[in-house]
Each structure stands twice: as structure tokens, then as C-alpha cells.
Amino acid sequence: SAVISQKPSRDICQRGTSLTIQCQVDSQVTMMFWYRQQPGQSLTLIATANQGSEATYESGFVIDKFPISRPNLTFSTLTVSNMSPEDSSIYLCSGGSAGAAYGYTFGSGTRLTVV
């Protein structure tokens, strides 16, 4: 299965600023996703990152707040824009190929604290 690297692993940011998180996969994958995991909570899907086109966002998440890029089959970025303390969470990248028997692999996450 694919190996996913995320960076930064953690960051402390000032409110009103933006942070871009990078996700690198060691092999080509058809599907890439971005999740948010608030403290002590489960994973909530932010969006599906589509290669070469606009991401598909879940209800409650918008492109202006969470712009996503996916220029190829191994790389994606998520930007958390105009941050507020409520954006403090772990952000996780996931990837895999549709229909694969091994499910989707996750990165180790980016722990974001907004002060």
C-alpha cells in the first residue's frame, strides 16, 4: 500500500494567517482525501482532492476557507485560510486507489494550533 508523508507535522499559527499543508504519496493513487480531526473526535471528511480539477467539498466546508490543489497523482496541498482558534485540529491526508483491497492509507497528520 501507499506511504503518505505530510508536512509540517505540527505548527502554531497566529489567527488571521494561512497555513498550507503538503501531502506526498510514494506512488500514484487515484483517490486523495483531506480530513479534519478535532481533539478527541472522529475524522470528518473535508474534501476529495481531484487531480487536475477543483476539489469536491463536503457539506460545511468551502473552497475559500480550505483551498486544495492536486497537480498530479502523488501530491496534494490543503490550505487553511484566515485561521481562527476554532481551526485548531489535526488535519490528515489519505490516499489510495479506487477499489483497492487494502483500503486507504493515512499520513501522520498535521497538528495545527491557532493562537
Place this chain on the structure above:
Amino acid sequence: GQQLNQSPQSMFIQEGEDVSMNCTSSSIFNTWLWYKQDPGEGPVLLIALYKAGELTSNGRLTAQFGITRKDSFLNISASIPSDVGIYFCAGQVGFGNEKLTFGTGTRLTIIP
């Protein structure tokens, strides 16, 4: 968004005990996955289930895909300290809808 309901929310057991947890949904999923998350890490896939009624094992772990396709179960036999963590179920509709919906999680703690 939709979440799957897992129970129990947390478990405190002694080493060597067996563990059972389940996951239920109001809608049908065609794939069920079980993940484990350790602190500071992303979830790691334990078992994937693709067919209603399927029973699959991975070492001391056994999972079942409910016959109604609205639930799944995970059992851990003879628990060991490294089993500590949070267990998540995840459902996938499939057939072109590949995204996963995650359960609320079961936190497993082993009492020395």
C-alpha cells in the same frame, strides 16, 4: 456529515481479555473497514470487508460484515498492551463513491 455509531465509546480491560466492539449505520455500505489510531499518528488499516456476512481475521483480530450491510463488528482476542488505542470503523458506499465515512471511535485502555 453522516457518522457511524460505534459502541462502546470506551473500554477498560485487563491484559489477556477479549474485546468486542460494533459499528452501526442507518444506511447501507458496501465496504467496511476497521482502523486503529495511535496517539500522534494517522489511522492504520486493520481489516477490510467487502461482502455481506463476510468474516475476516488478521491475527488476533476478527471482523464481520453485517448481513444487513448496516453494521460491522470487531473482536480482539487475548488483548496485549500494544492493542491500546482508538479503533474506528469506516464505511464506503463504493460503486464510484469512494469516500469513507468514519465511526465515532472506541477507545481501548488496558489496565495493568
